Amino acid sequence: MSTMKVLLAAGAVTLVGAAGASAATLDDVKAKGFVQCGVSTGVPGFSFTDDAGNWQGFDPAVCQAVAAAVFGDSSKVKYTPTTGKTRFTALASGEIDMLARNTTWTLSRDADLGFTFLGVNYYDGQGFMAPNALGVGSAKDLDGASVCIQTGTTTELNLADFFRLNNMSYEPVPIETQEEAITNYQAGRCDVYTTDASGLAAARSSFDNPKDHVILPEIISKEPLGPLVREGDEVWGDVVRWSLNALILAEEYGVTSENVDDMAANSANPEVLRLLGTEGSMGEMLGLDNKWGYNIVKQVGNYGEVFEKYIGANTPVGLERGLNAQYKDGGIIYAPPAR
Numbered sequence: 001m002s003t004m005k006v007l008l009a010a011g012a013v014t015l016v017g018a019a020g021a022s023a024a025t026l027d028d029v030k031a032k033g034f035v036q037c038g039v040s041t042g043v044p045g046f047s048f049t050d051d052a053g054n055w056q057g058f059d060p061a062v063c064q065a066v067a068a069a070v071f072g073d074s075s076k077v078k079y080t081p082t083t084g085k086t087r088f089t090a091l092a093s094g095e096i097d098m099l100a101r102n103t104t105w106t107l108s109r110d111a112d113l114g115f116t117f118l119g120v121n122y123y124d125g126q127g128f129m130a131p132n133a134l135g136v137g138s139a140k141d142l143d144g145a146s147v148c149i150q151t152g153t154t155t156e157l158n159l160a161d162f163f164r165l166n167n168m169s170y171e172p173v174p175i176e177t178q179e180e181a182i183t184n185y186q187a188g189r190c191d192v193y194t195t196d197a198s199g200l201a202a203a204r205s206s207f208d209n210p211k212d213h214v215i216l217p218e219i220i221s222k223e224p225l226g227p228l229v230r231e232g233d234e235v236w237g238d239v240v241r242w243s244l245n246a247l248i249l250a251e252e253y254g255v256t257s258e259n260v261d262d263m264a265a266n267s268a269n270p271e272v273l274r275l276l277g278t279e280g281s282m283g284e285m286l287g288l289d290n291k292w293g294y295n296i297v298k299q300v301g302n303y304g305e306v307f308e309k310y311i312g313a314n315t316p317v318g319l320e321r322g323l324n325a326q327y328k329d330g331g332i333i334y335a336p337p338a339r
């Protein structure tokens with residue numbers, strides 16, 4: 001490690017220690033009355049502002065689930081838009097309480113940057129999009145291509161690995177936000193755009209003529225995307241982890257925003273009764289009201305409802321469940337039990 005890196009690392013630790021107030025994030029959040037949640041600056045379906053200026057989408061839904069769990073009110077969230085580059089400083093410095101923004105769980109982010117990932121809300125992988133007019137059928141045909149690429153991402157690193165592995169060269173066109181990527185790509189300033197395949201589908205859904213663009217068949221990486229918090233605050237980490245798990249468990253057991261009242265009163269499944277707070281004290285164990293799980297499902301919906309509402313097959317983004325189906329349906333979405 002160079003002296004500079006040691007100094008930077010030491011600085012980061014001091015920063016986290018000072019701002020993180022260690023094990024007190026849940027208390028801080030309760031005291032201020034809202035969750036400060038980092039999201040992306042905008043990806044169709046995943047993170048966007050509606051006509052009233054409110055943040056919505058597949059990722060903000062995780063923030064809303066946490067607010068429903070903590071306050072019984074999913075609207076108690078303030079949002080901080082972050083880019084690939086700014087997101088980790090925002091979290092480490094204490095500016096945000098959690099990050100819910102298509103962020104890949106990797107070893108170095110976990111161990112070196114000092115964060116804790118709480119699960120996966122979307123299993124993804126990196127792909128390439130090209131205009132049909134370029135006449136490219138495979139990522140292996142991209143030798144010499146110029147590539148729009150977001151800085152501070154795993155995308156950047158995977159791209160370098162992939163081209164190196166295949167003895168090909170490329171010219172990076174670095175950009176910071178998805179919006180910039182789309183503008184540059186559509187203006188022909190890069191031949192191809194590479195990012196998480198979900199991001200490609202989202203970008204393409206915003207084009208005037210989506211069918212003029214092809215997503216190439218190769219998926220060159222694993223990108224498990226999920227929420228994260230600062231390392232060292234297990235109590236707060238548990239709240240975010242189990243809020244995500246509650247969304248997933250509710251779908252597994254067929255509990256929806258529509259039937260949750262009936263399920264809470266009449267379900268024959270003891271796990272459903274525990275999750276919804278009719279029986280047991282799961283909420284209390286988390287430092288929350290026992291109705292935490294009920295409030296999540298009632299106000300935000302279950303995982304499948306959130307998926308279909310924002311990014312599913314019947315939305316412009318049009319994603320199939322694929323790996324993100326429940327394990328019982330052939331996917332790998334799986335939450336540990338509420339017991």
Ligand SMILES: N[C@@H](CCC(=O)N[C@@H](CS)C(=O)NCC(=O)O)C(=O)O
Pocket residue numbers: 040041042043082083084102103104150152153154155176177178179195196198199200223225
């Ligand atoms: N999953 C990758 C890439 C995440 C990423 O930055 N994705 C882009 C494209 S989907 C994005 O979120 N853009 C929106 C923005 O920059 O605000 C990572 O964690 O590094």
